[in-house]
Amino acid sequence: MTATDLAGASTPFTSTATAGEPPSAARLLRPFAGSFAAVVVLQVIGAVAGLAPLLAVAELGRTLLSPGPVDRGHVWFVVLAGVAGLLVRLLFTAASAGIGHLVDDQVQLSLRRALAARLGRVPIGWLARRRTGELAKVVGDDVSAVHPFIAHAPSELVAAFVVPLVSLVYLFTVDWRLTLITLIPVVLAVALVPLMMTPARLREQEEFDAAMGRIANSVVEFVQGIAVVKAFGGAGRAHRRFRTATEDFARVFFRWVRGLSVIAAGMQLALSPPFVLLVVLIGGTVLITGGGLAPADLLPFLLLGLGLTAPVAALGHGFDDLQAARRAVGRIREVLAVPSLPEPSQPVTPRGHRVELRDVRFAYEPGHEVLRGIDLVLEPGTVTALVGPSGSGKSTVVRLLPRFFDPTHGSVTLGGVDLREIGSRELYRRVSFVFQDTVLLRAPVTDNIALAAPGAGLGDVVRAARLANVHERILALPRGYESVIGEDAVLSGGEAQRIALARAVLADAPILVLDEATAFADPQTEQAVRRTLTTLNSERTILVIAHRLETIADADTVVMLEHGKVAERGSPAELLAGNGRFASFWQSHGGGEPR
Numbered sequence: 052m053t054a055t056d057l058a059g060a061s062t063p064f065t066s067t068a069t070a071g072e073p074p075s076a077a078r079l080l081r082p083f084a085g086s087f088a089a090v091v092v093l094q095v096i097g098a099v100a101g102l103a104p105l106l107a108v109a110e111l112g113r114t115l116l117s118p119g120p121v122d123r124g125h126v127w128f129v130v131l132a133g134v135a136g137l138l139v140r141l142l143f144t145a146a147s148a149g150i151g152h153l154v155d156d157q158v159q160l161s162l163r164r165a166l167a168a169r170l171g172r173v174p175i176g177w178l179a180r181r182r183t184g185e186l187a188k189v190v191g192d193d194v195s196a197v198h199p200f201i202a203h204a205p206s207e208l209v210a211a212f213v214v215p216l217v218s219l220v221y222l223f224t225v226d227w228r229l230t231l232i233t234l235i236p237v238v239l240a241v242a243l244v245p246l247m248m249t250p251a252r253l254r255e256q257e258e259f260d261a262a263m264g265r266i267a268n269s270v271v272e273f274v275q276g277i278a279v280v281k282a283f284g285g286a287g288r289a290h291r292r293f294r295t296a297t298e299d300f301a302r303v304f305f306r307w308v309r310g311l312s313v314i315a316a317g318m319q320l321a322l323s324p325p326f327v328l329l330v331v332l333i334g335g336t337v338l339i340t341g342g343g344l345a346p347a348d349l350l351p352f353l354l355l356g357l358g359l360t361a362p363v364a365a366l367g368h369g370f371d372d373l374q375a376a377r378r379a380v381g382r383i384r385e386v387l388a389v390p391s392l393p394e395p396s397q398p399v400t401p402r403g404h405r406v407e408l409r410d411v412r413f414a415y416e417p418g419h420e421v422l423r424g425i426d427l428v429l430e431p432g433t434v435t436a437l438v439g440p441s442g443s444g445k446s447t448v449v450r451l452l453p454r455f456f457d458p459t460h461g462s463v464t465l466g467g468v469d470l471r472e473i474g475s476r477e478l479y480r481r482v483s484f485v486f487q488d489t490v491l492l493r494a495p496v497t498d499n500i501a502l503a504a505p506g507a508g509l510g511d512v513v514r515a516a517r518l519a520n521v522h523e524r525i526l527a528l529p530r531g532y533e534s535v536i537g538e539d540a541v542l543s544g545g546e547a548q549r550i551a552l553a554r555a556v557l558a559d560a561p562i563l564v565l566d567e568a569t570a571f572a573d574p575q576t577e578q579a580v581r582r583t584l585t586t587l588n589s590e591r592t593i594l595v596i597a598h599r600l601e602t603i604a605d606a607d608t609v610v611m612l613e614h615g616k617v618a619e620r621g622s623p624a625e626l627l628a629g630n631g632r633f634a635s636f637w638q639s640h641g642g643g644e645p646r
């Protein structure tokens with residue numbers, strides 16, 4: 052999935068992803084109604100035509116075996132009708148299969164695009180609570196599971212019903228009593244169908260899906276955390292977690308299959324050709340010996356009787372797939388229905404780049420406020436350093452600026468306009484970020500740096516890379532700026548941070564938010580951060596979560612947070628010289644003079 056996909060691919064489903072309202076399955080599939088209808092019509096015509104050879108053989112048998120002279124014209128008509136039916140069947144079945152696959156392909160493509168577009172718009176808070184494996188399953192397996200439901204099953208079911216109905220009409224014209232006897236196996240099999248739909252069986256199927264999701268999660272967590280897991284000697288434990296998820300899945304699968312196999316065995320017995328033929332033969336013998344049926348009339352029943360079981364067999368085979376598809380559609384709809392952060396109906400353009408937080412309170416969980424009344428002003432052309440103990444709320448303040456979350460009380464304004472009144476595109480155009488957790492795409496270095504400025508030329512990219520102190524390193528990569536990250540080159544944490552810094556610089560947004568990485572405090576990254584702050588500060592409003600004295604010294608204002616409140620604020624010199632909260636916090640953290 053590329054960033055462009057995430058940013059919002061155009062798809063027939065996009066318009067259905069309105070806030071909170073799950074798009075119905077019918078609405079999801081409406082764009083493909085014409086293609087579905089074509090597949091159904093082709094499949095039905097093909098199936099009915101395929102009946103012609105069977106009917107022809109039955110009719111020929113009756114004609115030839117009946118006493119009296121043979122009508123040669125009738126015989127040739129029946130033979131030609133049978134051959135024509137066979138040809139039509141081949142043609143239409145091939146056409147319906149071809150179109151069916153095309154529709155499948157389109158539906159899957161559109162669903163995946165719609166899911167990618169939606170995932171690009173859902174609030175970060177929602178994403179953070181979902182497990183990656185389960186989401187991957189929705190976009191992967193669940194979309195694939197929908198396909199029998201969409202393209203094949205309806206047409207196959209229709210075909211499975213139409214053919215026996217035509218046979219039934221023909222058999223009734225031959226002998227209605229033997230027709231009813233021939234239906235006995237079908238009635239027995241139908242009696243078993245409700246057993247497939249008991250609440251216990253539906254629960255088992257849901258458990259099966261959940262167990263599948265747990266396997267996907269355990270793999271994702273294992274792969275993502277492999278370094279940590281190995282470093283702490285936890286590979287065995289992680290492997291055991293994966294094994295447990297797999298064994299759990301096997302147990303649920305066995306329970307599900309055991310229930311299914313008992314019903315399936317009963318159905319198979321009722322619908323098995325020997326049983327059906329036996330019923331027809333016994334019924335036919337009774338009627339023939341009673342003088343109520345001509346022996347030649349037994350032939351159509353022996354030939355077509357087996358076909359009458361097709362609808363129930365199709366229901367039996369397709370039922371679990373259809374149930375799986377129904378549940379998959381439910382999960383897809385759930386993701387498509389996740390509301391975006393509300394967008395203003397009439398966006399207001401901010402007047403300037405002054406950022407102001409007024410009495411901002413915020414709680415991730417109700418009743419647990421992590422920001423408790425923050426007042427903060429970021430003036431254009433200044434650098435504000437946010438400092439404070441771990442957990443004091445620094446990153447949370449930063450997350451409010453791109454509206455990853457909205458404050459639960461108070462307001463955040465940009466250029467005098469509440470962020471909720473500014474359209475998200477406008478907001479992202481004005482604010483750029485360097486987060487601690489650097490995310491680089493598996494794409495060329497140039498594309499990674501120009502992510503927010505796709506129109507930028509190589510010269511602009513190089514200028515940003517120079518400022519971020521990463522130009523020389525990029526030149527040393529196997530294909531320079533064209534090196535694909537993760538394929539041609541693996542970057543260190545500090546290098547990745549500097550690429551992210553170059554990306555934010557090139558985005559050329561008037562507001563820059565920088566979460567200084569303590570983990571990658573190598574001299575080159577420190578120098579890159581300082582150079583960025585000092586070069587850009589006359590043009591931009593900069594907020595930096597600072598962990599080092601050098602960064603703090605470069606700031607115009609230092610704001611110290613404690614327990615979600617501003618504990619102290621002032622210039623770096625004032626605060627360092629004083630005896631306030633900041634000075635004691637800094638001393639207790641082994642603080643020293645700037646280098």
Ligand SMILES: Nc1ncnc2c1ncn2[C@@H]1O[C@H](COP(=O)(O)OP(=O)(O)OP(=O)(O)O)[C@@H](O)[C@H]1O
Binds near residue numbers: 440441
């Ligand atoms: N997504 C979340 N859901 C629930 N609670 C969260 C979430 N993110 C952070 N918190 C909680 O909010 C509080 C503030 O966290 P925050 O990350 O803002 O602190 P911080 O000052 O940036 O810490 P650090 O310097 O360690 O990064 C913490 O108690 C944290 O556990």
